[in-house]
Amino acid sequence: MFRKILYPTDFSDRSKKATAYMKQLKDAGTEEVVLLHVVDTRKLHIPEVYAMLDLSVLGDKQASDAATEAGHIAGILNDLGIRTKIRIEKGVPFKEILKVESEEDVSLIIIGSHGSSNVEEMLLGSVSEKVIRKAKGPVLVVR
Numbered sequence: 591m592f593r594k595i596l597y598p599t600d601f602s603d604r605s606k607k608a609t610a611y612m613k614q615l616k617d618a619g620t621e622e623v624v625l626l627h628v629v630d631t632r633k634l635h636i637p638e639v640y641a642m643l644d645l646s647v648l649g650d651k652q653a654s655d656a657a658t659e660a661g662h663i664a665g666i667l668n669d670l671g672i673r674t675k676i677r678i679e680k681g682v683p684f685k686e687i688l689k690v691e692s693e694e695d696v697s698l699i700i701i702g703s704h705g706s707s708n709v710e711e712m713l714l715g716s717v718s719e720k721v722i723r724k725a726k727g728p729v730l731v732v733r
């Protein structure tokens with residue numbers, strides 16, 4: 591039923607909780623996970639000396655750090671027998687998540703209720719809220 595899953599993560603403890611459900615999802619037929627991290631280009635600090643540089647290099651350090659971290663999680667999922675594809679994108683997180691949902695034609699998104707900001711007073715984080723409202727398919731929210 592949920593053959594291919596999109597798992598967007600900001601690498602917060604909260605979002606990593608989702609991996610605990612992957613084993614059960616595998617038993618329920620999941621074969622492939624697309625592990626996605628979005629480097630939030632709105633949050634990049636741009637020192638003035640770099641203002642003349644090619645904008646595409648901005649966030650490259652964050653992107654390569656993210657690839658390393660994503661590799662660790664992919665290793666865990668692969669050990670569970672779930673094929674894992676890593677995607678690192680740059681942009682606005684909820685927009686990239688929705689774009690990848692379409693591109694990869696996934697059957698489920700598994701997302702944390704909160705992330706690195708961890709403001710408990712909010713029912714949902716801003717990224718998870720927008721994804722739940724705008725996703726084409728079902729979303730599993732991990733508290």
Ligand SMILES: Nc1ncnc2c1ncn2[C@@H]1O[C@H](COP(=O)(O)OP(=O)(O)OP(=O)(O)O)[C@@H](O)[C@H]1O
Pocket residue numbers: 598599600602604605626627628629630683700701702703704705706707708709714715716717718719
């Ligand atoms: N940059 C990102 N790339 C991929 N997934 C993300 C990203 N940011 C958040 N997510 C996903 O969305 C979930 C909820 O995070 P969200 O950012 O909405 O909450 P928050 O950080 O607590 O609050 P906010 O960012 O609104 O201040 C995370 O657990 C993660 O699954």
Ligand SMILES: [Mg+2]
Pocket residue numbers: 600705706707715717
């Ligand atoms: Mg956040």
